[in-house]
Amino acid sequence: MSKLEPAQPVLVLSPHLDDAVLSCGYFLYANPSTTVVTVLAGAPEIFHEGYNSKTTGKPYAPDAISVRRDEDRKAVEYLGATPVWLDLLDADYGEYRPPRDYVDVIHDEIARVLDETRPASIFAPLGLMHSDHLAVSDACIELAVNSPVAWYLYMDLPYGLANRRVLLKRLAKLSQHVQLVEFDSFDGEHGIKERAVRLYASQYDPTRRNFRKSFDATMRGGERFWRVETLS
Numbered sequence: 001m002s003k004l005e006p007a008q009p010v011l012v013l014s015p016h017l018d019d020a021v022l023s024c025g026y027f028l029y030a031n032p033s034t035t036v037v038t039v040l041a042g043a044p045e046i047f048h049e050g051y052n053s054k055t056t057g058k059p060y061a062p063d064a065i066s067v068r069r070d071e072d073r074k075a076v077e078y079l080g081a082t083p084v085w086l087d088l089l090d091a092d093y094g095e096y097r098p099p100r101d102y103v104d105v106i107h108d109e110i111a112r113v114l115d116e117t118r119p120a121s122i123f124a125p126l127g128l129m130h131s132d133h134l135a136v137s138d139a140c141i142e143l144a145v146n147s148p149v150a151w152y153l154y155m156d157l158p159y160g161l162a163n164r165r166v167l168l169k170r171l172a173k174l175s176q177h178v179q180l181v182e183f184d185s186f187d188g189e190h191g192i193k194e195r196a197v198r199l200y201a202s203q204y205d206p207t208r209r210n211f212r213k214s215f216d217a218t219m220r221g222g223e224r225f226w227r228v229e230t231l232s
């Protein structure tokens with residue numbers, strides 16, 4: 001395996017407001033000036049009782065997402081990157097999505113952003129365990145095939161450390177469509193990632209509670225990356 005040294009500028013696609021930092025925190029810190037685009041960072045104008053409202057204590061969905069965007073700004077900027085938020089809806093607001101296949105909606109929106117920002121390297125989630133992660137990953141794989149830009153996948157954390165079977169299954173599935181070239185795993189200065197993730201004040205405890213062992217391992221490192229190559 002070789003060392004991960006992507007061409008600059010780098011853009012990282014994050015399904016939710018915390019995934020890029022959880023999955024790539026050490027990488028972001030080592031690659032300052034990266035743009036972190038959170039894809040599902042929108043809110044319908046409704047009062048809601050789902051995950052976002054529960055974890056933030058804000059019943060009005062736009063207020064809940066505003067809390068989460070503020071946390072994201074702090075954490076992403078702490079690591080030297082710049083946050084961008086798209087107004088698409090996460091699965092918590094699934095009933096308010098348009099009837100169109102949401103992978104197609106995500107695909108078109110990401111294509112538009114990439115056209116505007118023109119990064120040299122793009123990082124997307126492998127797509128583990130959560131339907132939103134899978135949808136963003138599937139949209140990205142479509143965009144990556146035959147793309148002139150370098151595409152990479154990152155292992156969704158803590159999911160990839162929590163369930164090895166799901167990781168291997170997804171890698172096998174993707175290998176039918178693209179070739180994946182793996183890099184050395186990525187670690188960094190101890191404590192940096194923990195400090196960044198703690199800035200997601202509404203998310204730290206709920207995420208850690210659900211994945212205690214793999215969450216703690218995520219804080220220590222173990223970030224994994226693959227380059228996407230079109231099958232010849």
Ligand SMILES: [Zn+2]
Pocket residue numbers: 015016019130133
């Ligand atoms: Zn997520």
